Amino acid sequence: MxxxxxxxxxxxxxxxxSEHNIVAAMTEAWSHMELGVPEPSDVRRIIGLSLVEACSVLLPWATHEMHRQVAEAYKEAFRGLRLLPDNEExxxxxxxxxxxxxxxxxxxxxxxxxxxxxxxxxxxxxxxxxxxxxxxxxxxxxxxxxxxxxxxxxxxxxxxxxxxxxxxxxxxxxxxxxxxxxxxxxxxxxxxxxxxxxxxxxxxxxxxxxxxxxxxxxxxxxxxxxx
Missing domain, CATH: 3.40.50.1000 (HAD superfamily/HAD-like)
Incomplete structure (x- = not known):
């Protein structure tokens, strides 16, 4: 055998x-946290990392607590995107x-x-x-x-x-x-x-x-x- x-x-x-949804959710999370607008190319680079680590790469100057908060905001934004009738991945x-x-x-x-x-x-x-x-x-x-x-x-x-x-x-x-x-x-x-x-x-x-x-x-x- x-x-x-x-x-x-x-x-x-x-x-x-899923790039479009990931970029959109991260953009919404940054807006929620009043961080401005992330560069889509930067978001693309961190796809594949765990979420808090991805936030730490995007925001190297921020505290771990802020990385966690951005990650939670991202999760909430992504959940909202999934509920949209035209959402596709x-x-x-x-x-x-x-x-x-x-x-x-x-x-x-x-x-x-x-x-x-x-x-x-x-x-x-x-x-x-x-x-x-x-x-x-x-x-x-x-x-x-x-x-x-x-x-x-x-x-x-x-x-x-x-x-x-x-x-x-x-x-x-x-x-x-x-x-x-x-x-x-x-x-x-x-x-x-x-x-x-x-x-x-x-x-x-x-x-x-x-x-x-x-x-x-x-x-x-x-x-x-x-x-």
Whole structure:
């Protein structure tokens, strides 16, 4: 019997296109706190981090208490956005087909995300993805990326060796987390960090679409470790 293999996906920027909602919620949070208007490009840079840490990067001069308050204001703004009738966070092309193909090929599937558990549940509800993922690691339950804790816990829950685990993500934080966990980092080019950053952070490969993901994943399991 072959050893179990696990593919863990980031969410924002990898599976779903949520940048517009994240920027809008952070802008509303800053307005609530009378902080002005954040640069959308700066907000894009911190997508993937846990929320309080993301606020600390955006507002390095502020106190931890202010970072926490901005994070709470962001959560409230995001909840409001989800209630709007025209709110959308679409799946990127090929996601469902890739999940089906991996499942049919015997791969275990997981999530590791800076989203809250509530945010993940909303995403699963929106796209009818419940039951797809054997392990779901969120910022509510673990230290944030690039700390390897999410992947260490995912591997333990699934009984998978790190060398048989692939982290699929769009940011350097995902690739750094994979490298620290001794897993394989697979970058995607359509997300929030540049291809060069992904490679510099340890991505063994960066793909431009989810076509043939099962074949790519199988090849990577046998690939030597980077760096």
């Amino acid at each position: 072959s050893e179990p293999r696990l593919v863990v996906f980031d969410v924002d920027g990898t599976l779903i296109d 679409p799946l990127f092309p090929g996601v469902l087909e890739a999940l089906d193909a991996l499942d049919q090929d015997g791969w275990l599937l997981g999530l590791a995300t800076g989203k809250s558990r509530r945010g993940v549940q909303a995403m699963l509800d929106m796209h009818d993805l419940h039951g797809r993922f054997l392990t779901i690691q969120t910022a509510d339950d673990n230290p944030g990326k690039p700390n390897p804790a999410m992947l260490v816990r995912a591997a333990a829950e699934c009984g998978v060796e790190p060398a048989n685990m692939i982290m699929v993500g769009d940011t350097a934080y995902d690739m750094m987390m994979a490298k620290s966990a001794k897993a394989i980092g697979l970058g995607v080019s359509w997300g929030y960090h540049a291809i060069e950053e992904l490679r510099g952070a340890g991505a063994q490969l960066v793909i431009d679409d989810f076509d043939n993901l099962t074949e790519v994943a199988a090849r990577l399991i046998g690939a030597p470790e980077c760096g």
